Amino acid sequence: MGTSIVGLGMTELGRVYGRSPRRLAADAVRLAAADAGLALADLDGLLVSHGLGGSPGIELADTLGLRDLRMLSLVNSFGATAGAMVSYAAMSVLNGSATTVACVFADAPLKPRQSAGSAYDRGARGGTGGAPGKAEWYGFGGMTAALGLRSVNSHYALAAQRHMARYGTTSEQLGAIAVATRKWAAGNPLAQMREPITIEDHQRSRWVSEPLHLLDCCLVSNGAVAVIVTSADRARDLARPPVHLWGWGQGHPGDRKERGSDFGLTTGAAASGAAAMKMAGVTPADVDVCELYDCYTYTVLVTLEDYGFCAKGEGGAFAASGALGPGGSLPTNTGGGQLSAYYMWGMTPLSEAVIQARGDGGERQAPSTDVILVSGNGGILDHHSTLVVSPHEKGA
Amino acid sequence: MDVGVLRRDGRTDPFFDGTAAGRLVVRRCEACDRWFAPDASGCPGCGEEDLGWAEASGAATLVTWTVLPKEPPVFLALVELAEGPWLHARLDGVERADLREGLALRAEFEHPDEGESYVLFRPWTERGSVR
Numbered sequence: 001m002g003t004s005i006v007g008l009g010m011t012e013l014g015r016v017y018g019r020s021p022r023r024l025a026a027d028a029v030r031l032a033a034a035d036a037g038l039a040l041a042d043l044d045g046l047l048v049s050h051g052l053g054g055s056p057g058i059e060l061a062d063t064l065g066l067r068d069l070r071m072l073s074l075v076n077s078f079g080a081t082a083g084a085m086v087s088y089a090a091m092s093v094l095n096g097s098a099t100t101v102a103c104v105f106a107d108a109p110l111k112p113r114q115s116a117g118s119a120y121d122r123g124a125r126g127g128t129g130g131a132p133g134k135a136e137w138y139g140f141g142g143m144t145a146a147l148g149l150r151s152v153n154s155h156y157a158l159a160a161q162r163h164m165a166r167y168g169t170t171s172e173q174l175g176a177i178a179v180a181t182r183k184w185a186a187g188n189p190l191a192q193m194r195e196p197i198t199i200e201d202h203q204r205s206r207w208v209s210e211p212l213h214l215l216d217c218c219l220v221s222n223g224a225v226a227v228i229v230t231s232a233d234r235a236r237d238l239a240r241p242p243v244h245l246w247g248w249g250q251g252h253p254g255d256r257k258e259r260g261s262d263f264g265l266t267t268g269a270a271a272s273g274a275a276a277m278k279m280a281g282v283t284p285a286d287v288d289v290c291e292l293y294d295c296y297t298y299t300v301l302v303t304l305e306d307y308g309f310c311a312k313g314e315g316g317a318f319a320a321s322g323a324l325g326p327g328g329s330l331p332t333n334t335g336g337g338q339l340s341a342y343y344m345w346g347m348t349p350l351s352e353a354v355i356q357a358r359g360d361g362g363e364r365q366a367p368s369t370d371v372i373l374v375s376g377n378g379g380i381l382d383h384h385s386t387l388v389v390s391p392h393e394k395g396a
Numbered sequence: 397m398d399v400g401v402l403r404r405d406g407r408t409d410p411f412f413d414g415t416a417a418g419r420l421v422v423r424r425c426e427a428c429d430r431w432f433a434p435d436a437s438g439c440p441g442c443g444e445e446d447l448g449w450a451e452a453s454g455a456a457t458l459v460t461w462t463v464l465p466k467e468p469p470v471f472l473a474l475v476e477l478a479e480g481p482w483l484h485a486r487l488d489g490v491e492r493a494d495l496r497e498g499l500a501l502r503a504e505f506e507h508p509d510e511g512e513s514y515v516l517f518r519p520w521t522e523r524g525s526v527r
Contacts, residue, residue, distance in 0.1 A: 134398075135398075135400035135401070136400060136401045136511075137400055137401070138402075138403050138404070139403075139405030139406075140405075140435045142403070143512075143514050143515075144484045146399045146514075147399060147470075147516075148466075149472050149484050154472055157462035158462050159460070161462055165496065165497050166497070207464075207465040209465075211462070212462075257474065258476075259476055259482075261482065263482075
């Protein structure tokens with residue numbers, strides 16, 4: 001018996017205001033059920049996750065009027081959550097503890113008239129208790145923030161710079177990822193950023209935290225995305241072509257910040273990808289499309305290396321070869337990813353994988369989608385999940 | 397880039413007692429002979445949650461860095477203390493051309509008129525600070 005994704009629900013994404021995370025999540029689950037041709041009453045499992053804008057809570061079940069659920073939980077592995085939720089749903093279906101499980105992510109960090117950057121600037125913030133206009137900072141963490149380390153951007157910049165120093169990776173090579181991703185976004189009506197960009201545009205975009213330019217960094221979006229997982233047997237009778245789950249994995253290396261750490265050089269993708277591909281019975285050579293978590297261009301580069309699409313240290317050259325864009329040998333982030341389309345954490349790559357596996361990609365449809373690799377990444381490259389999905393039943 | 401005013405939070409007071417006296421005081425697990433950053437919550441080796449404090453040498457090496465687009469530029473880094481732990485830190489007295497993995501650094505201390513003293517890391521040779 002196999003398992004499949006049978007429903008995909010996506011609310012409006014981006015600068016969508018006036019709906020709470022719970023309302024957005026409820027809307028996405030309703031859309032996913034309708035997409036699958038299921039009634040909400042057919043759901044017997046609900047897994048809920050969230051970004052920084054507040055959690056829908058397991059009260060989401062009540063909001064949806066779901067009764068007699070056999071599985072209901074919040075799940076949180078940061079950016080690795082979407083893949084983790086789907087794997088827990090699939091395992092529950094396989095062992096009989098649930099039959100039809102909705103997995104939903106919602107986030108609403110953006111507020112009207114607020115910059116995207118400030119929505120995610122979560123460093124310890126200076127208070128205003130001292131002299132007028134003079135920020136106060138508390139403790140050792142406050143000192144670090146006061147000295148300038150206030151943003152996730154800087155933490156990823158530290159990671160990318162380490163790779164650059166060790167392997168000679170360049171900003172232009174990161175730019176090749178931004179450019180390829182934007183080319184894909186041009187074909188996605190849901191993408192927030194569709195104007196073509198060049199390497200020169202990337203190089204001229206302002207520094208956020210060297211070596212990362214603005215065009216190395218993802219968007220911030222409000223909205224919600226849900227998928228529904230059930231058995232492959234049941235999936236055959238539903239409304240849309242099933243997207244079969246061939247394998248899954250996770251990797252949480254637990255790198256401590258101390259002598260000998262691989263921080264920034266190797267991530268949980270190495271263990272997670274190997275586990276998922278082994279379960280699926282595939283190797284990187286079998287993969288037709290990658291949908292990778294791209295909070296930063298660098299995340300894509302290091303994930304490609306850790307998955308084994310190129311040797312360690314050669315991710316920059318691989319990206320610059322043109323492999324990732326339309327017409328390339330490894331179509332990657334075919335909907336424009338988090339860099340150019342929408343930032344729904346791990347649901348961004350997963351939603352595009354479902355769209356591609358169904359053949360719904362329109363002008364951005366990849367030429368071959370027999371094996372699609374989906375990644376999730378959380379923390380500062382601390383947590384990783386992988387899914388292998390296909391339009392075909394495993395072994396068929 | 398204005399640093400603002402640093403205050404104690406009650407959890408890292410020995411660190412700020414140290415910076416006031418020009419000493420780098422960090423966490424240490426005696427039982428496991430392991431050193432940690434001042435904000436470490438415990439020792440993963442033995443589970444001790446109430447780690448002791450000990451004075452580090454102040455010698456460090458550069459692991460990786462990032463530059464904030466300020467005027468003048470702000471150099472932030474991960475530095476590896478000679479005792480092993482990494483600290484998120486700000487570099488002082490450096491230019492882009494100086495930056496490389498393994499660059500020898502030394503803790504130096506700033507004593508503002510208001511608020512707690514803090515630590516910066518500067519390039520260092522056997523003969524002393526480079527600049």
